Amino acid sequence: MTYSSITLTLSSLALIAGMATVQAQNLEPISIHSLANPEAAAQDRTEPSKLLNRTYQMSVVALGAATAADMASSLKFTADGQHEANGLLANSSGGYGSKGALIEAGFVGGSLLLQHFLIKGHPGLRLPFTISNFVISGFQAWNVHHNVSY
Numbered sequence: 456m457t458y459s460s461i462t463l464t465l466s467s468l469a470l471i472a473g474m475a476t477v478q479a480q481n482l483e484p485i486s487i488h489s490l491a492n493p494e495a496a497a498q499d500r501t502e503p504s505k506l507l508n509r510t511y512q513m514s515v516v517a518l519g520a521a522t523a524a525d526m527a528s529s530l531k532f533t534a535d536g537q538h539e540a541n542g543l544l545a546n547s548s549g550g551y552g553s554k555g556a557l558i559e560a561g562f563v564g565g566s567l568l569l570q571h572f573l574i575k576g577h578p579g580l581r582l583p584f585t586i587s588n589f590v591i592s593g594f595q596a597w598n599v600h601h602n603v604s605y
Contacts, residue, residue, distance in 0.1 A: 511574075511581050514588035515567060521595035522563045526556050528602035 533539065533550035544555030570584045 507581055507585070511585045511588075514585045514592070517592040518563060518567070518588045521592040521599070522559060524599045525595040525602075526559055528599045529555065532602040
């Protein structure tokens with residue numbers, strides 16, 4: 456199993472776990488406040504909290520930083536004469552270069568742009584995306600460790 460397939464599998468599991476958490480949050484007990492004013496109670500549940508917004512923003516920063524560190528360590532790894540393990544990111548000589556950096560940056564940037572528009576329409580997706588961003592950041596940090604330890 457390659458690093459990218461492991462990352463994709465674990466980020467998918469994190470996304471599913473986050474979506475299950477969102478569904479569990481919708482199973483709140485009925486309170487007197489929600490019976491007296493159901494519109495306000497529904498609005499309170501759909502608006503994300505400031506803490507969740509801040510945590511999502513931190514996950515985006517972590518993902519960007521981990522991607523930049525992974526790109527830098529992959530360039531160092533290639534400069535040391537090693538070959539890129541991911542064939543999609545490898546250039547014609549087997550190393551990591553501008554092609555790999557553009558593909559990696561485009562993938563992460565595109566996924567963050569997609570997240571932005573999905574969260575705008577469905578605020579409940581903020582938690583699953585936060586979890587998956589942190590999971591992917593962790594795997595990229597592990598890749599950095601792997602690249603610099605050779």
